[in-house]
Amino acid sequence: MAPIAVDPVVLASTPVAKTPSSIVAKGTAMDAISDLVDEVNVYRGTHPSAAQPSDESDEAWRTEGSRFDSEKDKADFRRYEDALDHVKTFYLTQHTKQTVAFNIAARERFLKNHHASMTVWEAIEKLDTLVDESDPDTSLSQIQHLLQTAEAMRRDGKPDWMQLTGLIHDLGKLLCFFGADGQWDVVGDTFVVGCAPQGTVYPHTFEANPDTHDARYNTEYGIYQPNCGLKNVMLSFGHDEYLYEIAKRESTLPQAALDMIRYHSFYPWHREGAYRHLCAPEDDQALENVLAFNPYDLYSKSDSPPDATELRPYYEGLIEKYFGGKDRKIQW
DSSP, rough: OOSSOOOOHHHHHHOOOOOOOOOEEEEEEEHTTHHHHHOOOOOOOOOOOOOOOOOSSSSSHHOOOOOOTTSGGGGGSSOOGGGGGHHHHHHHHHHHHHHHHHHHHHHHHHHHSSOOEOOOHHHHHHHOBBBOOOOOOOOHHHHHHHHHHHHHHHHHTOOOOHHHHHHHHTGGGGGTTTSSSSSTTTTOOOOOSSSSSOOOGGGGGGGGGGGOTTTSSSSSSSSSSSOOOGSEEEEEESHHHHHHHHHHHOOOOOOOHHEEEHTTTOHHHHHHTGGGGGTHHHHHHHHHHHHHHHHHHHSSSSOOOHHHHHHHHHHHHHHHHHSSSOOOOEEO
């Protein structure tokens, strides 16, 4: 039976929510929650202490794990029960407002309209105006976080496309410059909308979400078919979904990179084992791809700040390779 992602009749009858006035975030105000959320999104896997260099032609990058973090104590990363009130308030807002109606409207608004024309490096520099001063573990800017992620992969001998994925994986946060309604529709853990939520942090906060009281959306399968595949479900909209669509359209990055981008915040799935009833066989491979990526995102923040000027020529070479030119303007 062919999977049905979303019943068009249901969507046609779903009222599209009006979006509040745009909020153009500036400086530290934009990312005040983002790194707080990242800080407690801890990947609990185990990682081999050694990894050999690999290239694009093999899959050693996936099986060998990460070595840069072998001496880091993962227990030092905070758990959600110990999270600051900012994080709890963020998730209450996100879980209340991320409805099916909102997600349809957000995709119409952000994916069917162009908001800026920039090269990839210009987008990185734009994002670099965002600094989280509230994160107790780091005062680094966004560009430093992106370069730390990419450089940790480079040191571990990961293929160049994966290094580039590490460099760009958070560029979807540009949504905050394009009129996002708040951080709740840009950052944080993602989950499936259109069916009952599973494996999320603070599950009680969904009580205020109207979809949890709508018979179309509050069952195990909701608007989906069994094993329809994650490519056919609607994840809560944010920087992951946005950049996934951009990278799919504008780059030649492999499917593994697209998986890393789309699912790196989908913690209910790749950490808690939720939504398996919606997964198709190909999602097993996607899961391996994300688990190979996430340690570099989560545990590289405490490394020494990289020199963006020194590293720029190397990474512009990767941009040239996978985005068709370092000076090519991308439609964001």
